[in-house]
Amino acid sequence: xxxxxxxxxxxxxxxxxxxxxxxxxxxxxxxxxxxxxxxxxxxxxxxxxxxxxxxxxxxxxxxxxxxxxxxxxxxxxxxxxxxxxxxxxxxxxxxxxxxxxxxxxxxxxxxxxxxxxxxxxxxxxxxxxxxxxxxxxxxxxxxxxxxxxxxxxxxxxxxxxxxxxxxxxxxxxxxxxxxxxxxxxxxxxxxxxxxxxxxxxxxx
Amino acid sequence: xxxxxxxxxxxxxxxxxxxxxxxxxxxxxxxxxxxxxxxxxxxxxxxxxxxxxxxxxxxxxxxxxxxxxxxxxxxxxxxxxxxxxxxxxxxxxxxxxxxxxxxxxxxxxxxxxxxxxxxxxxxxxxxxxxxxxxxxxxxxxxxxxxxxxxxxxxxxxxxxxxxxxxxxxxxxxxxxxxxxxxxxxxxxxxxxxxxxxxxxxxxx
DNA sequence: CATAAACTAAACCGTACAGTACAGTTTTGG
DNA sequence: CCAAAACTGTACTGTACGGTTTAGTTTATG
Numbered sequence: 001x002x003x004x005x006x007x008x009x010x011x012x013x014x015x016x017x018x019x020x021x022x023x024x025x026x027x028x029x030x031x032x033x034x035x036x037x038x039x040x041x042x043x044x045x046x047x048x049x050x051x052x053x054x055x056x057x058x059x060x061x062x063x064x065x066x067x068x069x070x071x072x073x074x075x076x077x078x079x080x081x082x083x084x085x086x087x088x089x090x091x092x093x094x095x096x097x098x099x100x101x102x103x104x105x106x107x108x109x110x111x112x113x114x115x116x117x118x119x120x121x122x123x124x125x126x127x128x129x130x131x132x133x134x135x136x137x138x139x140x141x142x143x144x145x146x147x148x149x150x151x152x153x154x155x156x157x158x159x160x161x162x163x164x165x166x167x168x169x170x171x172x173x174x175x176x177x178x179x180x181x182x183x184x185x186x187x188x189x190x191x192x193x194x195x196x197x198x199x200x201x202x203x204x
Numbered sequence: 205x206x207x208x209x210x211x212x213x214x215x216x217x218x219x220x221x222x223x224x225x226x227x228x229x230x231x232x233x234x235x236x237x238x239x240x241x242x243x244x245x246x247x248x249x250x251x252x253x254x255x256x257x258x259x260x261x262x263x264x265x266x267x268x269x270x271x272x273x274x275x276x277x278x279x280x281x282x283x284x285x286x287x288x289x290x291x292x293x294x295x296x297x298x299x300x301x302x303x304x305x306x307x308x309x310x311x312x313x314x315x316x317x318x319x320x321x322x323x324x325x326x327x328x329x330x331x332x333x334x335x336x337x338x339x340x341x342x343x344x345x346x347x348x349x350x351x352x353x354x355x356x357x358x359x360x361x362x363x364x365x366x367x368x369x370x371x372x373x374x375x376x377x378x379x380x381x382x383x384x385x386x387x388x389x390x391x392x393x394x395x396x397x398x399x400x401x402x403x404x405x406x407x408x
Numbered sequence: 409c410a411t412a413a414a415c416t417a418a419a420c421c422g423t424a425c426a427g428t429a430c431a432g433t434t435t436t437g438g
Numbered sequence: 439c440c441a442a443a444a445c446t447g448t449a450c451t452g453t454a455c456g457g458t459t460t461a462g463t464t465t466a467t468g
Contacts, residue, residue, distance in 0.1 A: 005414085024314065026230035029455060040416045041457080051456065103317075110314030112375045113228065113307075122375040156368045157397055164364030165357070171316050171326040193361055196401040209444085233425060244446045245427080255426070 009047050012037055017058045021103035025055055025111055052115070059117050062104040066125040069095050070132050081145040081199075082191060088133075089162050089187035090180075097166050097178045106170065130155045146198050154198055161190040213251050216241055221262045225307035229259055229315055256319070263321050266308040270329040273299050274336050285349040285403075286395060288340075293366050293391035294384075296333075301370050301382045310374065334359045351402050358402055365394040 015036045019028045030051055034041045048054040073091045076084030095101060104121070112118025134151040137158075141148055165186045169175050219240045223232045234255055238245050252258040277295045280288030299305060308325070316322025338355040341362075345352055369390045373379050 008415095022317075024230075024317065026228075027318075030457080031455075040418085042417090042459085043415060045457070046414080106313055106317070109310055109374050110228065112377060113226075113310070114231075114377075116377050118375040119377060122372055126372065153369070153393060157365060160364040160368035160371070161361060164360045167364070168326055168330070170313050171322040173316060173318075173320050173323060189357060193401045197397045212445095234427080235425075244448085246429090246447090247445055249427070250444075 008039075008043070012044065012047055012054075013058060013061060016054050017061065020055060020058055020107060021100060024107065025051075055111075056115075056117055059104065059107065059121055060124075062101070063121060063124040065095065065101065066129065070129055074132055074136055076136065081140050082195065084136075084140075085158070085191045085194060086187055089190055090183055092129075093162060093166065093183045093187060094178055094180065097169060097175070097183075099175045099177060102169065102175045109170075126159070130159065133158065145200060147200055149198060157197065158190075158194050161193050162187065164190065209251075212243075212247070216248065216251055216258075217262060217265060220258050221265065224259060224262055224311060225304060228311065229255075259315075260319070260321055263308065263311065263325055264328075266305070266312075267325060267328040269299065269305065270333065274333055278336055278340055280340065285344050286399065288344075289362070289395045289398060290391055292337075293394055294387055297366060297370065297387045297391060298382055298384065301373060301379070301387075303379045303381060306373065306379045313374075330363070334363065337362065349404060351404055353402060361401065362394075362398050365397050366391065368394065 012033070016028075016033050019033050019036065022028075030041060030044060033054075034044050037044065044054075048057065069091065073088050076087065079087070096105070108118040108121040110118075130152065134155040137146060137151045137154050140146045141151070146154075166178075216237070220232075220237050223237050223240065226232075234245060234248060237258075238248050241248065248258075252261070273295065277292050280291065283291070300309070312322040312325040314322075334356065338359040341350060341355045341358050344350045345355070350358075370382075
């Protein structure tokens with residue numbers, strides 16, 4: 001039967017994601033994951049051959065959020081560049097500064113010395129974001145809404161400005177759910193800065 | 205006697221720093237540190253009461269580099285704001301993207317969930333940098349070299365723009381020693397962007 | 409119902425680690 | 439030169455973990 005197995009696999013992945021995000025890779029034990037799932041260790045090892053493999057799958061799962069988001073938040077037709085950037089920025093920050101995504105980013109950085117999982121994660125989330133943003137910025141340039149320039153540089157600067165005020169949270173012990181009012185203010189300042197660099201005409 | 209003990213303590217700290225930076229906290233063992241130091245475990249535990257304490261001291265040591273740097277690289281009297289930013293940026297990037305500092309930043313992020321060492325590290329390095337930079341930016345504002353504005357916002361945006369093109373290296377498996385030519389180019393683009401936002405008069 | 413597959417619980421194995429105990433040796437300071 | 443302190447090597451304790459095995463139970467399917 002497939003439905004049972006599929007559900008079980010999903011459950012294991014979700015529970016493992018929780019445990020890994022709480023305690024990191026080393027401090028998490030298969031026994032803990034096992035008891036939270038409810039079954040026995042043998043079942044766990046029936047679905048995943050090792051702790052490492054389970055971890056890798058959890059991390060890859062973590063990039064799917066970014067994919068779904070990008071293909072949904074980058075529809076900025078019928079809006080000015082300012083509106084488009086604002087919308088995108090607010091949504092992106094709400095996503096990538098949620099406690100669970102923060103935890104995954106930490107894991108990616110923490111484990112990046114030994115397994116290349118960090119680089120994989122980066123390529124599939126941030127880098128993918130840069131590339132798609134760069135494409136859309138090119139469209140805005142073609143429409144005369146932005147100055148001409150290296151779209152990849154523009155994209156990384158835009159993302160960096162979005163991150164500027166919040167990045168410190170990567171170092172916090174307990175990361176709170178982001179407050180939308182705050183995110184709006186932060187995004188506004190990032191948009192102003194970005195348009196001051198790359199906006200078509202200086203209006204200030 | 206103090207000299208012998210002091211030297212021994214330094215040696216232990218240096219060796220421990222190496223080991224922790226190579227393997228992270230969990231994967232590093234006191235036995236490994238011990239054999240590299242050359243003595244016995246008893247001696248190790250004479251100087252530091254536990255692995256955790258040793259780790260904390262290593263991390264605090266890691267912030268001293270930033271202190272020394274900041275008090276030296278922020279002397280930008282007798283130079284234009286552009287020169288000053290360029291100088292500061294080049295030096296900062298050469299420092300914080302050196303493999304050893306990258307390793308410490310990773311450790312700070314990785315262990316930030318359980319011990320507050322990440323937050324401590326941030327407060328003593330990056331936050332301190334923000335504050336000092338903000339003070340100097342205020343002087344530049346007073347001298348008419350920068351537009352008026354929130355100096356803390358200006359500082360974090362400046363640092364974010366400096367980081368924009370290099371941050372991905374946090375996720376790399378092997379981080380190379382930064383290439384000064386590249387750092388110069390990156391810093392130049394960051395300076396241009398920053399001055400486009402906060403420069404006194406738009407000249408482009 | 410019968411059969412094969414999946415699941416459970418528990419014990420088990422080998423390894424690795426933090427930290428301690430200790431007996432003997434070297435170094436240090438007066 | 440001598441006592442105190444620091445150091446060394448090694449063995450040990452207790453614990454925790456990843457992963458395996460086994461023996462028995464449930465569940466799905468033809």
